[in-house]
Amino acid sequence: MLSQLGDEAKVLAGGQSLIPLMKLRFANPSHLVDLNFISGTSYIKEENNALRFGALTRHAEIEASPIAAKIPILHDCAAGIADVQVRNRGTIGGSLAEADPSGDWATVLITLPTEVRCLGRTGERSLPLSDFIKDAYTTTLAHDELVREVVLKVPPKGGGGAYLAFKRSAPVYPTASAAVQLTMEGDICKDAAIALGCVGLTAIRPKEAEAALRGQRITDKTKSAAMEAARIAADPQTDMRGSADYKRTLAAALVKRAIDIAIRRAAGQQVEVSHIYA
Amino acid sequence: MPEAVEKVTLQLTVNGKLHSLSVEPRVLLVELLREILDLTGTHVGCDTTYCGACTVLMNGAAVKSCTMFAVQAEGAEVLTVEGLEKDGELHPIQKAFGDSYGLQCGYCTPGLMISTLQLLSKNRKPNEKEMRKAIAGNTCRCTGYQNIFKAIQLAAKNMNGA
Numbered sequence: 001m002l003s004q005l006g007d008e009a010k011v012l013a014g015g016q017s018l019i020p021l022m023k024l025r026f027a028n029p030s031h032l033v034d035l036n037f038i039s040g041t042s043y044i045k046e047e048n049n050a051l052r053f054g055a056l057t058r059h060a061e062i063e064a065s066p067i068a069a070k071i072p073i074l075h076d077c078a079a080g081i082a083d084v085q086v087r088n089r090g091t092i093g094g095s096l097a098e099a100d101p102s103g104d105w106a107t108v109l110i111t112l113p114t115e116v117r118c119l120g121r122t123g124e125r126s127l128p129l130s131d132f133i134k135d136a137y138t139t140t141l142a143h144d145e146l147v148r149e150v151v152l153k154v155p156p157k158g159g160g161g162a163y164l165a166f167k168r169s170a171p172v173y174p175t176a177s178a179a180v181q182l183t184m185e186g187d188i189c190k191d192a193a194i195a196l197g198c199v200g201l202t203a204i205r206p207k208e209a210e211a212a213l214r215g216q217r218i219t220d221k222t223k224s225a226a227m228e229a230a231r232i233a234a235d236p237q238t239d240m241r242g243s244a245d246y247k248r249t250l251a252a253a254l255v256k257r258a259i260d261i262a263i264r265r266a267a268g269q270q271v272e273v274s275h276i277y278a
Numbered sequence: 279m280p281e282a283v284e285k286v287t288l289q290l291t292v293n294g295k296l297h298s299l300s301v302e303p304r305v306l307l308v309e310l311l312r313e314i315l316d317l318t319g320t321h322v323g324c325d326t327t328y329c330g331a332c333t334v335l336m337n338g339a340a341v342k343s344c345t346m347f348a349v350q351a352e353g354a355e356v357l358t359v360e361g362l363e364k365d366g367e368l369h370p371i372q373k374a375f376g377d378s379y380g381l382q383c384g385y386c387t388p389g390l391m392i393s394t395l396q397l398l399s400k401n402r403k404p405n406e407k408e409m410r411k412a413i414a415g416n417t418c419r420c421t422g423y424q425n426i427f428k429a430i431q432l433a434a435k436n437m438n439g440a
């Protein structure tokens with residue numbers, strides 16, 4: 001259908017990005033194809049050590065899901081996006097397809113091995129999230145291709161993660177955010193994945209910060225090294241949310257807090273996290 | 279200017295009443311409610327998905343009706359502030375907002391009462407954090423929110439029959 005309607009047609013999921021953009025006339029699609037009436041597109045399943053989310057699964061459904069709660073970083077993310085009303089409509093597939101540099105899902109999911117399954121006229125393909133998002137607001141989706149499903153691996157034993165965002169109020173995107181997913185063995189960090197949100201054209205993986213933790217006992221010194229590496233890797237713009245310098249410092253501070261929470265969660269503690277408001 | 283657009287048929291239930299209409303597909307749900315069904319209790323504060331003055335329940339979930347097309351409510355049950363009272367009796371949430379001075383100008387109030395209803399339909403004993411989270415998408419420029427929290431607690435108490 002999309003290929004018949006031509007490349008000015010767009011699909012509508014939760015509408016929580018697309019409708020505001022259409023009101024601003026930043027988006028002016030010739031046709032809108034509403035995905036909301038297609039059944040079987042909203043689900044959360046656990047299978048073979050992987051979680052599968054239908055593209056139309058709403059943020060609120062993930063927030064309330066006991067399956068998703070097993071990976072606390074997912075709950076941190078789903079429960080922190082905007083407000084109740086936006087979470088009741090907005091979808092995980094729409095969020096990834098929009099590829100907003102401040103979108104929360106991409107920042108979180110990039111720290112877990114995540115695949116995006118896409119459906120096009122010629123069939124299905126599956127690609128890692130890091131290849132799916134190419135640039136700000138740009139993905140590898142063809143105009144007649146859909147996100148069908150988001151699949152992520154359940155973290156191994158000893159896994160613990162946290163996602164923290166700093167926001168000016170609920171119904172706005174964060175000023176900066178940090179996702180940290182660790183694999184701990186005793187007090188040694190076996191593996192670390194870190195992503196910074198809102199401080200670049202896409203989510204940034206500060207590789208040096210990850211390297212500062214990997215294989216190490218986590219002390220104040222290793223945390224400081226990770227923070228400093230995150231500060232350098234961040235590439236923010238000065239805008240109404242804050243100066244570039246402020247955002248670098250903020251992102252680094254969020255990394256430190258997220259590491260602390262991730263370690264406690266990896267040790268089996270229940271730690272409730274909520275986004276931090278200015 | 280936009281050319282005339284072909285209308286599409288739409289069936290939905292608003293406050294318990296079934297409506298069969300034909301609307302242009304570009305009409306927002308809030309425009310349908312206010313301008314076609316004349317239910318002007320649902321307000322438009324920002325038209326940018328920020329303020330929550332346009333909040334209604336759709337199939338039990340609070341949504342910003344300025345950020346949905348009317349045709350997306352096909353087959354849905356929509357509840358607006360006008361649907362809160364029953365047989366001329368105010369809903370306990372409406373009474374509580376009045377009794378607790380949970381409103382001043384009242385512009386935000388319909389949206390806040392609908393968000394309160396979504397909260398209390400799932401959680402009859404919300405703590406402060408849960409209340410804050412539930413109304414984080416509703417902006418009030420007058421009250422400073424403290425009396426709104428009192429109103430939510432009072433409504434919860436009255437709905438529990440205490």
Ligand SMILES: Cc1cc2nc3c(=O)[nH]c(=O)nc-3n(C[C@H](O)[C@H](O)[C@H](O)COP(=O)(O)OP(=O)(O)OC[C@H]3O[C@@H](n4cnc5c(N)ncnc54)[C@H](O)[C@@H]3O)c2cc1C
Pocket residue numbers: 010011012013014015016017018019020035055056080081082083086089090091092093094095097098100102103104105141145146147148170171172173174326327328
């Ligand atoms: C006030 C406000 C505050 C917000 N705050 C945050 C926030 O803090 N953090 C955050 O992450 N997000 C935030 N959002 C955005 C929200 O999460 C959106 O829901 C999300 O970015 C887009 O998802 P959607 O389902 O609404 O997509 P839509 O708006 O329907 O679509 C977005 C784009 O993706 C395309 N698309 C959608 N689904 C698919 C699919 N399955 N396959 C292919 N293409 C598709 C559409 O064609 C469109 O181009 C906010 C939105 C608002 C209005």
Ligand code: FES
Pocket residue numbers: 321322323324325326327328329330331332333342343344345
């Ligand atoms: S009018 Fe809909 S959110 Fe403000």
Ligand code: FES
Pocket residue numbers: 380381382383384385386387417418419420421
């Ligand atoms: S009472 Fe005036 S905006 Fe809330």
